[in-house]
Amino acid sequence: MKNLKKTEGEVAVSTTPLPGRGDLPARDLLLQAASELMIELGTPDVSLHAIARRAGVTAPLVKYYFGGKEGLLLALVERDTARSLAQLEGLHATNLDPLAKLKLHISGIARTYSRYPYLVGLLNHLLRESRTKASERIKTSFVTPLIEAQRRLVQEGIAAGQLRPIDPDKLYYIIVGACNYLFSSRLVFANIMGDHLSGPEFEREFAATVIDVILNGVRA
């Protein structure tokens, strides 16, 4: 049985290592522990102490692997966004038409935020500290490529006559916001709208609805 303890906003979370993870390297174990705690607590504001405890390692090991908490958070962002970025590159290499590409792109964004609901909060936190190296690395390795890839998709779609003329930068905020809000707010809405919000079926349906509304909204 998990050792439940009230921490971080009085939500009961397990702080003991999960069983069957002994084969993961300590670095991955720490990233996984941070990810799980952020999901359970509904916020990226998780203490280093809680992360280390959950991973079953001591806090100095975090310093050894990541140089400190910011390094760990940065590595988590890189872990969580690696697949999206790879998919985005793959998407550009396909022969699909722009509308089909945009559909796969929105679906990838919805999947990323459903899997890592803390991601927007974590990115905002790291970007706000705008004089740090972490912030620069996030901008150049994730945020800028995502914005530019989406700009290109939208411009291709407009040029092909498949999309109505629309400002890609404004559409960026609409798409990311529409995909992200449910997932980032799910915990706090759970007892307002009922617990159906967290099932995998609702997630699939939600992603389908976002794609449907936005594609219908931008189609020429």
Place this chain on the structure above:
Amino acid sequence: MKNLKKTEGEVAVSTTPLPGRGDLPARDLLLQAASELMIELGTPDVSLHAIARRAGVTAPLVKYYFGGKEGLLLALVERDTARSLAQLEGLHATNLDPLAKLKLHISGIARTYSRYPYLVGLLNHLLRESRTKASERIKTSFVTPLIEAQRRLVQEGIAAGQLRPIDPDKLYYIIVGACNYLFSSRLVFANIMGDHLSGPEFEREFAATVIDVILNGVRA
């Protein structure tokens, strides 16, 4: 000249009282100070000390007016959402068709988040503390009425054949997310996308684009 001081994530903010506010009651002065600091810092995570200093009052006065920090945050949510709720009630009383109502409704949501970009973060923070009175009050006085009003609008629109059949709860997250993400993330994106993000013209255009994309997306 304002007394600039680095606090709260190293953003330079003024902590001395603004001139010409002496006629505002201290209670309103505190709410206004909290609102301005949250906008300038790009986060609802502002210390009570900084709020009191900005308002030009001492911290014990916060306890006198609001019972403490949570009381102040709750009063700020109520101040910021009062106009939206009044407009929503007015909307239901009109003879407009459902699509026109939905358009005004989305426009009101975009305006609220543009004016109070910290609102979603603040609501999430207060709702997460789900055993407190503040959380219950926010649910019953703001979140539930907003969800229910929007459900009603969407159902009327579907019944009138103006909207495609769509789950109002999913649409709720899409609309609020699309309206809110730009404003809640504007500070951190300012030096990625350029400073045009913060002008009043961009805000008007952004709201118009959200309304355009979503209404086109849900129209029958």
